Amino acid sequence: MPQKLWDLMRWAAAEVVDLPLRHGFECDYQAGHLWASVLPRHVNSLKEWQQHAADKWNYKNLQFIDKRDLPTWVASDRYQAALFDPEGGHLNPLKLALGLAKAIEAAGGVILEQTRALSYKEVGNRIQVSTDKGQIHCDALVLACNAYIDQLDPALGRRVLPVGTFVVTTEALRPERAQALIPSNACVTDNQFVLDYFRLTKDNRLLFGVGCTYLGGMPADIAGAVRPRLDSVFPSLKDVQIEYGWGGHIDISMNRAPDMGSRGNVYWMQGYSGHDVLPTCISGRVVADAIMGRRENLNLFMQLQHRDFPGGKLLAPWLEAPGKFWYRLRDAM
Numbered sequence: 405m406p407q408k409l410w411d412l413m414r415w416a417a418a419e420v421v422d423l424p425l426r427h428g429f430e431c432d433y434q435a436g437h438l439w440a441s442v443l444p445r446h447v448n449s450l451k452e453w454q455q456h457a458a459d460k461w462n463y464k465n466l467q468f469i470d471k472r473d474l475p476t477w478v479a480s481d482r483y484q485a486a487l488f489d490p491e492g493g494h495l496n497p498l499k500l501a502l503g504l505a506k507a508i509e510a511a512g513g514v515i516l517e518q519t520r521a522l523s524y525k526e527v528g529n530r531i532q533v534s535t536d537k538g539q540i541h542c543d544a545l546v547l548a549c550n551a552y553i554d555q556l557d558p559a560l561g562r563r564v565l566p567v568g569t570f571v572v573t574t575e576a577l578r579p580e581r582a583q584a585l586i587p588s589n590a591c592v593t594d595n596q597f598v599l600d601y602f603r604l605t606k607d608n609r610l611l612f613g614v615g616c617t618y619l620g621g622m623p624a625d626i627a628g629a630v631r632p633r634l635d636s637v638f639p640s641l642k643d644v645q646i647e648y649g650w651g652g653h654i655d656i657s658m659n660r661a662p663d664m665g666s667r668g669n670v671y672w673m674q675g676y677s678g679h680d681v682l683p684t685c686i687s688g689r690v691v692a693d694a695i696m697g698r699r700e701n702l703n704l705f706m707q708l709q710h711r712d713f714p715g716g717k718l719l720a721p722w723l724e725a726p727g728k729f730w731y732r733l734r735d736a737m
């Protein structure tokens with residue numbers, strides 16, 4: 405199973421490059437991911453991961469970058485070292501979603517926006533879905549509702565916990581100023597437990613994200629909440645305005661592995677636990693194959709044990725939050 409997951413993640417990394425080419429749309433894909441260490445004592449874990457990837461997965465593409473060379477990759481004193489993965493990358497997720505939607509419609513699919521599924525039931529060998537706009541009858545139903553599944557399917561809802569995350573973008577910078585921040589144009593995540601993630605956009609803004617809130621809420625002032633974190637990475641941007649800020653929820657599973665499966669003709673995919681765009685690509689492929697009668701990969705995923713969060717929807721966030729607080733303290737030490 406671990407080897408299969410590894411292979412599928414590499415397949416998905418190639419698939420997000422290929423999808424726009426196959427369907428003729430643009431999503432600003434840019435190759436390269438830097439995994440940067442904030443704390444000196446975490447530098448070794450980068451080297452250990454590089455070794456592990458080579459030994460266990462025969463993946464020898466990871467490049468270790470020490471502090472001296474880091475400014476030519478990401479110009480921030482906050483980091484002690486980094487690992488560069490050429491198969492990672494970043495893209496504009498809205499353009500990806502719109503491009504895929506167009507491809508679905510071109511293939512004859514119908515997308516019903518602003519239509520909330522309220523409940524579903526099996527009627528004979530078909531599924532009847534009740535929505536706020538009417539009923540839909542289908543041969544197979546795929547539940548891909550992220551952290552918003554709970555009312556539609558409470559049993560699946562108990563297996564994921566909504567976690568808030570939010571991002572900002574600065575005003576557009578002069579191209580040279582933007583490029584000087586991340587000369588490699590890679591996306592960057594740090595290896596803290598509560599991580600920062602950032603990249604440049606095609607129009608030369610810095611997009612900077614932080615996570616995460618286990619208690620579900622979003623800061624009233626997202627820009628104000630992110631600003632100190634952004635300034636600690638790039639103090640030179642103190643004069644730069646934050647123009648946009650937004651947030652949403654991701655869904656984490658107890659074992660932090662994707663939760664895919666089926667009951668009869670009802671399929672589900674959830675619990676990407678912060679890995680997100682690549683595993684959504686995998687689950688789309690795996691569930692589509694299963695619907696077409698090729699269930700091998702779905703059967704493999706269904707061997708992963710997924711449990712309910714203890715305490716249910718009301719208590720689980722409060723039980724997880726102290727754990728996160730403890731790891732946040734460790735991040736600071």
Ligand SMILES: Cc1cc2nc3c(=O)[nH]c(=O)nc-3n(C[C@H](O)[C@H](O)[C@H](O)COP(=O)(O)OP(=O)(O)OC[C@H]3O[C@@H](n4cnc5c(N)ncnc54)[C@H](O)[C@@H]3O)c2cc1C
Pocket residue numbers: 497519520521522548549550551552553556569570571601613650651652653654673674676678679680681682684
């Ligand atoms: C601020 C932020 C930053 C992020 N940054 C990254 C990143 O850097 N890298 C990364 O890989 N991922 C990132 N993600 C996660 C990513 O955007 C997706 O949330 C994740 O890939 C999960 O995808 P999904 O398809 O399961 O869910 P979503 O993309 O959330 O889609 C679920 C859809 O289901 C719909 N839905 C839910 N319930 C119902 C219902 N009852 N009836 C009808 N429709 C329903 C929702 O409206 C939504 O459109 C970020 C998320 C946020 C919020």
